[in-house]
Amino acid sequence: MERIDPGKIPMYSLPDGEKIPMIGMGTFGNDRFTPEQVSSAVKGAALAGYRFFDCAAAYQNEAQIGEALKEAMEEGGIARKELFISSKVWNDMHGRGDVLIAAAKTLKDLQIDHLDGYMVHWPFPNYHPPGCARDYRNPASRPFIIEEFMETWEQMERLVDAGLVRYIGVSNMTLPKLKAILPLCRIRPVFNEVEMHPGFQQPELYEFCRENQILPIGFCPLGSPTRPDRDKLPDDVSVMDMPAVKRIAQAHGVHPALVCIKWAVQRGHMPIPFSVYEAEYTSNLRAVTEDPLTPQEMQELKDADTGRRIIKAQNFLWPGASGWEDLWDLDGTISKNGWNS
Numbered sequence: 001m002e003r004i005d006p007g008k009i010p011m012y013s014l015p016d017g018e019k020i021p022m023i024g025m026g027t028f029g030n031d032r033f034t035p036e037q038v039s040s041a042v043k044g045a046a047l048a049g050y051r052f053f054d055c056a057a058a059y060q061n062e063a064q065i066g067e068a069l070k071e072a073m074e075e076g077g078i079a080r081k082e083l084f085i086s087s088k089v090w091n092d093m094h095g096r097g098d099v100l101i102a103a104a105k106t107l108k109d110l111q112i113d114h115l116d117g118y119m120v121h122w123p124f125p126n127y128h129p130p131g132c133a134r135d136y137r138n139p140a141s142r143p144f145i146i147e148e149f150m151e152t153w154e155q156m157e158r159l160v161d162a163g164l165v166r167y168i169g170v171s172n173m174t175l176p177k178l179k180a181i182l183p184l185c186r187i188r189p190v191f192n193e194v195e196m197h198p199g200f201q202q203p204e205l206y207e208f209c210r211e212n213q214i215l216p217i218g219f220c221p222l223g224s225p226t227r228p229d230r231d232k233l234p235d236d237v238s239v240m241d242m243p244a245v246k247r248i249a250q251a252h253g254v255h256p257a258l259v260c261i262k263w264a265v266q267r268g269h270m271p272i273p274f275s276v277y278e279a280e281y282t283s284n285l286r287a288v289t290e291d292p293l294t295p296q297e298m299q300e301l302k303d304a305d306t307g308r309r310i311i312k313a314q315n316f317l318w319p320g321a322s323g324w325e326d327l328w329d330l331d332g333t334i335s336k337n338g339w340n341s
Contacts, residue, residue, distance in 0.1 A: 026274035035063075192215075195218070195311050222260050240255075247300075
């Protein structure tokens with residue numbers, strides 16, 4: 001197996017000065033891969049040089065990942081303090097008390113005594129079962145309500161107070177929602193994990209996060225061509241087929257996926273690509289250590305932004321919502337059916 005020196009990975013400084021790698025490995029694959037396939041890739045990635053792992057209870061593979069990380073640490077001589085292990089609380093465990101129960105289960109499954117990062121997976125408690133169809137709707141779903149979210153966030157803060165979590169963050173949080181909650185947070189989020197790739201760059205959200213010392217973590221960094229079928233629509237942008245991405249890939253003699261990863265790290269947000277294939281996850285890691293994109297290429301990719309979201313997440317819609325756009329505050333304000341700033 002190829003091994004990449006973790007010391008060569010570009011680093012990001014958290015608000016307290018701690019440095020973390022600017023590329024992580026995602027672990028969402030339960031729609032297409034077994035927990036054993038995902039955990040095997042996690043073990044291989046740790047041995048190859050990855051040090052940031054993005055997990056979640058909803059991915060249904062944390063117990064297997066915990067065993068894989070334990071084996072990687074033992075076989076590779078990797079100290080626990082070298083790893084940054086992050087997870088997320090799922091939608092059915094929001095609110096007082098449940099967040100603590102969810103965190104305790106994740107810690108047990110991952111076989112660790114603390115999480116380095118813990119995020120609220122979605123900013124509302126709308127639940128859908130794994131593998132559901134595109135038209136699945138939960139009648140109990142509702143729009144973002146700030147009082148409900150802050151009740152959940154206060155439990156996240158308690159986890160930090162108790163030493164069970166080092167840094168907390170949010171995920172799938174839009175700019176209007178983020179602006180609404182920040183003044184109310186006793187402990188501010190350190191991360192916001194959102195869709196980000198050359199076809200959907202979210203420049204306003206990105207700039208706001210960086211100005212407020214919130215690291216944007218970009219899921220679907222390659223445009224997620226293997227995303228669940230429920231999230232595919234005929235007019236979706238194919239990121240790795242974008243002309244700018246293909247031209248730059250040809251100039252560097254690499255796969256378009258590696259252009260997307262180089263772009264993310266050089267831009268200043270963390271990509272978390274996922275693959276079960278050793279050749280792919282090692283190439284992804286090596287890409288950020290060599291042959292950077294030129295300023296002109298970075299500008300070309302910036303100009304190529306289509307502004308088109310791939311992950312619509314319509315399964316989270318509530319009764320009375322007009323469409324998936326309501327989830328993402330596309331009019332610049334929080335949904336009219338929920339809490340308004």
